[in-house]
Amino acid sequence: MAPQSIAILDFGSQLTKVIARRIRECNVHSRIYPFGVTPETLRADGVVGVILSGGPDSVKAKGSPHPHPGIFEMGLPVLGICYGVQLMGQMLGGNVASSSHREYGHGTLSFRKGSQLLQGLKSPLRIWNSHGDKITRLPRASRPWLPRRIPSAQ
Amino acid sequence: MIEDPKRRFYGIQFHPEVAHSERGIDILRNFLFRICAAKPTWKMDDYVATAVREIREKVGKAQVILGLSGGVDSSVAAALIQRAIGKQLTCVFVDNGLLRLNERAQVEQMFRGKFKVDLRVVDASETFLRKLKGVTDPERKRKIIGHEFIKVFERSIKEVQGKKKGKVEFLAQGTLYPDVIESLSPNGGPAATIKSHHNVGGLPKHMKLKLLEPLRELFKDEVRALGEALGLPHDMVWRHPFPGPGLAVRICGDITKERLEVLRKADDIFISELRSSGQYAKVWQAFAVFLPVRSVGVMGDGRTYDNVCALRAVTSSDAMTADWARLPYDVLQRASTRIINEVKGINRVVYDVSSKPPATIEWE
Numbered sequence: 001m002a003p004q005s006i007a008i009l010d011f012g013s014q015l016t017k018v019i020a021r022r023i024r025e026c027n028v029h030s031r032i033y034p035f036g037v038t039p040e041t042l043r044a045d046g047v048v049g050v051i052l053s054g055g056p057d058s059v060k061a062k063g064s065p066h067p068h069p070g071i072f073e074m075g076l077p078v079l080g081i082c083y084g085v086q087l088m089g090q091m092l093g094g095n096v097a098s099s100s101h102r103e104y105g106h107g108t109l110s111f112r113k114g115s116q117l118l119q120g121l122k123s124p125l126r127i128w129n130s131h132g133d134k135i136t137r138l139p140r141a142s143r144p145w146l147p148r149r150i151p152s153a154q
Numbered sequence: 155m156i157e158d159p160k161r162r163f164y165g166i167q168f169h170p171e172v173a174h175s176e177r178g179i180d181i182l183r184n185f186l187f188r189i190c191a192a193k194p195t196w197k198m199d200d201y202v203a204t205a206v207r208e209i210r211e212k213v214g215k216a217q218v219i220l221g222l223s224g225g226v227d228s229s230v231a232a233a234l235i236q237r238a239i240g241k242q243l244t245c246v247f248v249d250n251g252l253l254r255l256n257e258r259a260q261v262e263q264m265f266r267g268k269f270k271v272d273l274r275v276v277d278a279s280e281t282f283l284r285k286l287k288g289v290t291d292p293e294r295k296r297k298i299i300g301h302e303f304i305k306v307f308e309r310s311i312k313e314v315q316g317k318k319k320g321k322v323e324f325l326a327q328g329t330l331y332p333d334v335i336e337s338l339s340p341n342g343g344p345a346a347t348i349k350s351h352h353n354v355g356g357l358p359k360h361m362k363l364k365l366l367e368p369l370r371e372l373f374k375d376e377v378r379a380l381g382e383a384l385g386l387p388h389d390m391v392w393r394h395p396f397p398g399p400g401l402a403v404r405i406c407g408d409i410t411k412e413r414l415e416v417l418r419k420a421d422d423i424f425i426s427e428l429r430s431s432g433q434y435a436k437v438w439q440a441f442a443v444f445l446p447v448r449s450v451g452v453m454g455d456g457r458t459y460d461n462v463c464a465l466r467a468v469t470s471s472d473a474m475t476a477d478w479a480r481l482p483y484d485v486l487q488r489a490s491t492r493i494i495n496e497v498k499g500i501n502r503v504v505y506d507v508s509s510k511p512p513a514t515i516e517w518e
Contacts, residue, residue: 004192017371019171022179024376027194028186029204032371049190054169077162077189085156085165092163107168115157117164117184121177127168128178134167135156 006030007047009037011055011065011083019051019081039070049077052084059086059096066091079117086135095137162189198379202234205368209238216323218366219311222247222273224261226393227328227369230381234368235326236271237384242320244272246310248303251279251414252400255422264390274314278306286402286409292518295409299399311363325363329370330377394439395473403518407446416499417444420463423496427489428467428481437479440467442493443506443517451494451501460501463493468515476510 006023010016010032023030031045042050050071057064069091072078080088086096110124118125155166164185170178186192218235222228222245235243245265249258258275265271285298315322369377381391397403404421405413421442428434445462452458465486470476490503506513 004195006186006190006192015169015171017373019182020371021373021376022171022182023186024196024201025179026183026186027196028192029196029200048192049185051185072161072163075162077185078164079185079189080163080165081169081171082167085167088163088165089156109155109168111155115155116159116189117155117157117166117181119184119188121180125177127170128172 004029004048005046006049006051007037007042007045008032008051008053009035009067009071009084011035011053011087012057013054013081013083016053019053035065035067038068039074042071042074042076047076049079050074052078052080052087054082054084057083059083059090089135089137094135096135164189198376198383201380202237202383205234206238209235209366209368212366213239213242213324215320216242217314217318217320218243218324218326219314219322219363220245220326220328221307222261222265223396223398224253224257225328225396226374226381226391227330227377229265229328229386229390230377230384231326231328231367231369232265232271233269233381233384233386235366236269240270241272243326244274244314244318244322246307246314247273247275248306248310249275249277249279250282250299250303250400251411252282252299252402252409254396254401255418264387268385274310276306276310278302281306283409283411288408290407292403295402295518296399299402303398323364324366326366326368328377329365329367330372330374392435394434394437394441397516403516404441405444405446406517412499413444413446416461416497417442417463419497420444420493420500423492424465424489427485427492431482431485431488433467433479433481433485436469437467437481438470438473438476439515440465440479442466449502453494453501458501461499462502462504463497463500464504464506464517465489466506466515466517468510470510470515473515476515478505478507478509481505 006028008016008019008023008030012035016032020030020032033041052067055065059066066087072088072092078088080086088094089096107127108124109127111118112123155164155168157164166181170181172178187194218239220228220232220235220243222232224247232243232245247258247261247265262273262275265273282299282302285302286295289295289298311322369380372380378391382388401414401417401421402409405417424440424442425434428437428440434440443464443466445464447462448459449462450457450459467479467481468476469479486505493500493503
């Protein structure tokens, strides 16, 4: 039987393999898939969660890589990182725009309590940004976990 | 960041996986354990099982050929693929005449003896040395060696093609994800510009071989852990990197058999002194260099006029930058005394105290 596995869909970020490594360091099996992988393949491989990686493209660009829409219908948790979250913004009914304010390097994230993803972490958090687009309208039913944004501290 | 707990969709605009995202690993852990309810039961040994299954699926009944260099990456790849498909794997080891002392014998012993690998050793040393005769320019040395290697390797593939039952369809390589990513600078700009490394390349397209790269998702330290899980000896798995052109780039100037002999002995003494003093594991890379500079010495009652041997040892985490290793004086002293006493042709030993940049790790 295939082991419990986390699927990482690769949208071309140089850091995709670092995500895979961090997951291995947590003693969980992970595998990198081409971004267009089908839900059937993921199901057959015993996937229990999906990560959409970052990537050098803009989701707005013509021909930019998109996942199979069925990925979002599998009932599995999905974590989008950078390009990945913008894909979610775009494909789940929100809107993404190019930002005049590109963010690369260190930034700070402030957040309020109650987030599952940030459970056990203290606000504010020093983070590493690398993106040029931003989500301007959120997909339905999702909520921002960010009451105020502090500009990159560079 | 956004979160839809009902549908279990989560998104972050930053990179939790890089070291300079504070507590990024905790965010990933929350996702894995709280949200996906994954269990932390996976080990490197399990990687072997998964990789073996995948190699078998991918290869089927085809034959696979792998260029074994004796380095960590190609050795681990060979041991892993051997475990998956046994005699469908043929390893080719090219003796280019530029290897370290006993290197070929060690590789033969380990892979034929312990791992029962179908290993073909091609002794092309005469050809390589003939082509390199009189060549002093480092870039030309590298080009000649690369070109000659491909010629020899291509010929070996054809030979294997004729002898084995199935068709050779795959070229296996120990390519891995460049360690350079770990050194990503917080101020270095977008990740997309980070350069990637290429392992072999250069094999002619008309060979139409598919690549089999079972280590490509792993980092160097993981490859080492995998090597140990596969039963490769500790010394082999923790071996320092060695350049493709071998000792050719550690002899400044002309490459001759005599110089290679001298360098092999000196290098072996230096490395064994590092091992016995416990320094070997503390440095990234260490080696001897032959300098065709003659200087005067006094040995016994006679005057000598012989070559110089430079010793180089560096510390580094990724080979992109390196500092010269602060080896204990007594280790340097023992290496120096032994080299001058035991290696005919060397009467002076110097230690390289340059860092990279501006110098490089290798001399050529």
